[in-house]
Amino acid sequence: MKKLSLTMLTIAIMTAVSSNAMAADVPQGTVLAKKQELVIGNGTEPASFDPGLIDGVPGSHVADDLFEPLVTVDENGKIIPGVAMSWTKDPSGKVYTFKLRKNAKWSDGSPVTSKDFVYSWKRLVSSPSSYQDYLASAGVLNAAEIVNGKKDADSLGVKAVDPYTFEVTLKEPNPAFVKMLVHCSTDPLPQKVIAKWGDQWTKPEHIVGNGAYKLKSHVVNGSIVLERNPDYWDNAHTVINQVTYLPIQEKQDLNRYKANEEDITYNTINSDAYPQVKKDYQHELNVTPYVGMYYYVFNVNKPPFNDVRVRKALSYLVNREALSQYVTGHNEKPLYHFAPTSVEGFKPEKTELEKIPPAQRIKIAEDLLKKAGYDQSHPLVVNLMYNSSDWHKKIATAVASMWNQTGFVQTKLDQQEWKAYLDNLRIHNFDVARKAWIADYNDPSAFFNLLVGGGSSNDGDYRNTQFDQYFKESQSASPSNRAILFNKMDRIVNKDAAVIPMFEYNSQRLVKPYVKGLALNDALDHQYVKNFYIIKH
Template sequence: MQGMKVKALAAGISLLISGVAYAADVPAGVTLAEKQEIVWSLGGEVPTLDPTMTTDDSSSKVISDLFDGLVSEDQEGNIIPALATHWDISADGKTVTFYLRDGLRWSNGEPLTAHDVEYSFKRNADPASAAPYSWYLGTANILNAVDITDGKKDKETLGVKAVDDKTVQFSLTQPTPYFVKMLSHPSTFPVYRKAIEKYGDSWTSPDHIVSSGAYTLTNWVVNERIDLVRNPAYWNDAKTVINKAAYLAIENQTAEYNRYRTGEIDITATFPLEQYQQIKQERPDELLTMPSLATYYYLFNLDKKPFDDVRVRKALAYAIDRDVVTQRILGQGQIPAYGVTPPAVAGFDAPELPWASLSQKERNQKARELLKEAGYSKDNPLKFELVYNTNEAHKKLALAMLSMWKQSLPVEVDLANQEWKTFLQKLAQKDFSLARYAWVGDYNEASTFLSYFESKGMNYSRWANKAYDKAMADALAAKSDQERNHFYQEAERIFAEDMPAIPVYFYTKTVIKSPKVGGYSTTNASSNRYTRDLYIMK
């Protein structure tokens, strides 16, 4: 951790911060533009601006500008203090205490205290909130989180307690080496209780929202744009440079890229795939490709036939030629995926998986055999629907999947696209058979990818495997990183044997960025890029 001193104490471990404050780092010699405003493109509409309710990367991007957590990330992805200046970890690793900054205030000027942190975590765990990321608290091993989300205990028993206005203490069921990392996720950010209790679901409208981050919300036109301005009550406002930020919701990739070319958009990660090489040639200094913590899947619903049959799941997974996908269809440095965890994850060594070592011809043959064993043939083809959210790239890839499957297998596939909000609702309600999916790591550690598929995880597939759960529990209890990686590898092998989802490729992060935007990290494998770190040059 940069800027931190680690001091061993008799009672445990204390992390003491030496004047750390994240901020836009403007290099010497750079002349700033008089107008400090930036326009981001998010692709589709943002489903929510409520930190407790976020599940998607687009919402998290805006929320991370509006709200702050106990900790955050610097531009290299290292965990740094945010609302908290430092934290203590007890000798047994089961108590983590955070100490808040002096003078923290909400955007309306009211004090932000440890009681707000306690309220927000309990709101997340409360089944009445129906928070989609409540499972995350159980994965973090916060005391009683699983029983509360399962309706077995009251939310007030959650292991989060405001000791006083500036001190919040977490009680864990067991030591969790990546616990502090997990608190950089927006679902753990404090929210303003009075606004929620007064306005309900509409508390995030521009007229009602109260936030804690570098920016406040001034405008939200659904399916069009979101506008933010600097928050003078933000604890680190003196180090912020950008005064205004806008986010555009544009689902048509060609239209989005055209608006970038005309200067209306400063940063976009969405553009027509077929134009990648041309853009790379014409705008080499604007097209940025970097490592990413993300995996692209097709997710099975195991509660629906025919995907309750592992032979069917494996057949469809095997019959995809990932080299064609990554090299010919995408061609942006993506990596074929046969497992869950991307190679960019720190400290993870992937196991050797037997099906990954086969040639594509051998995989296709195995796929035909499995589907025949499951009772499917030309006279009785496998029929199912593949659903994806409205996006030209997802459609192009779905058509490629359909072509590959039909070349090798007796299948009849219907393709269906849905608007982003509807798509997320369908997933949450388990109202799908096979769905395009992606998982972006919540923190840089293998557990953020593998824990998704635990029985207690988010796990839209409804897969449950005791051996997988045990491997993950053993990983958590491991006494060394090497031992932990051994159990992560075992979890990967179990996943491959049961195939609750089809790993297709590991992402790279590719964006087109205006040359006038400074401070954008090209080395951080995390998806987090904060407006507060950026600046506009002349």
């Protein structure tokens, strides 16, 4: 008994962390501007401000300001406390105990408690969304069974031990668990507010959050204005008083920045303008690592895309090197794997496709299409769906040209607005669709989880039982064995041609010289406005 207690104490000491969290770190002697207000380009209109329904980077940017999860990250991407001051895990590695800040409050002044996390997490696993299975992938006890309708949400492995102690039980140890809690889908939620207003609870006049900012106003496709939340537990160290997010495309984003109507651009600069931007704004351009990938997904159950020969042919016809060199415009790295080569814990092996010269790939693709019953007199018709964006259109046009070059394929481009695009992905109403994934946490499982059979983010409805088994094993394997398992999964994905990986992302962002506090070494590109400040200029 004494030995067990000593072990528990040792683990607690080793895993407990400091209660200090990041905030604006203003160097001594810095003269701040009187007006602390920012305007930031944010890509597209978010589908929702509800953390459990966020789908895409633009929504995550806003959610990161309106809400705060148990843990966040510092400017280097390292885990630091959020609402949780500290946490411990038991000797089995399955039970985590989080101690919450007693001064954490909602924007209406009421306290944030462990019950708010219990409610949020149970709601997440029982409500259809792109992240419904997120806690299942994290290994939370009974999460998978709840998502699949086999158990009730009340059986989820979470407990409010007391108002400021939140306990989580995992099915098996998961080395990436705490890293996964940075994602906004794990944010606490105000149950009473949601019960009162239903799906209208995120409107400016109703929404209650626990982040450094609160929603002041929202004009759809116009602007999202956030103002400082005086009830935020670390408000004393927040400097920016107001931030306006603009859901605008790359060209308009850049033009507004040049006209001094914007302080920070979105993290993708118009590729046509990029060479000139590098020349004219070299001291304002910030290019940083970004753990994300760009790929096309097949609707694998829809003929003829249920034929692996068709999928492989289309993949072989995409010249990744040409895309990166001549089309994307940001020096992206060509990708042949279902995870970026830069992600922590992934050491990919060279694929068969990589070993084949581009010219030879075309001949192989033609042979595959012939065997599948297609030729120049009877071409394969492909509808390529992508969401509205100058950049996505440019890439889709280039890929269509690559597919069409042999005469064996006839491609139709299908550009859709963001919400319609998401709806069609969810109901599998497409042939081939543009996809991208920015990791929710820096681990290979953040990517391979997307292809687990039945997962809510598995838009192509790809299923392979061996792949699923390897993924399950990876959740509790040692670091060295996890690396082996991820390579096995990668080989399966490439053999089945379930997707077409294209390139790895980087982040390109223009920032006015007077804006300070951005995170430039976080591969997940979390940019918390509470850490920003404006110097006198």
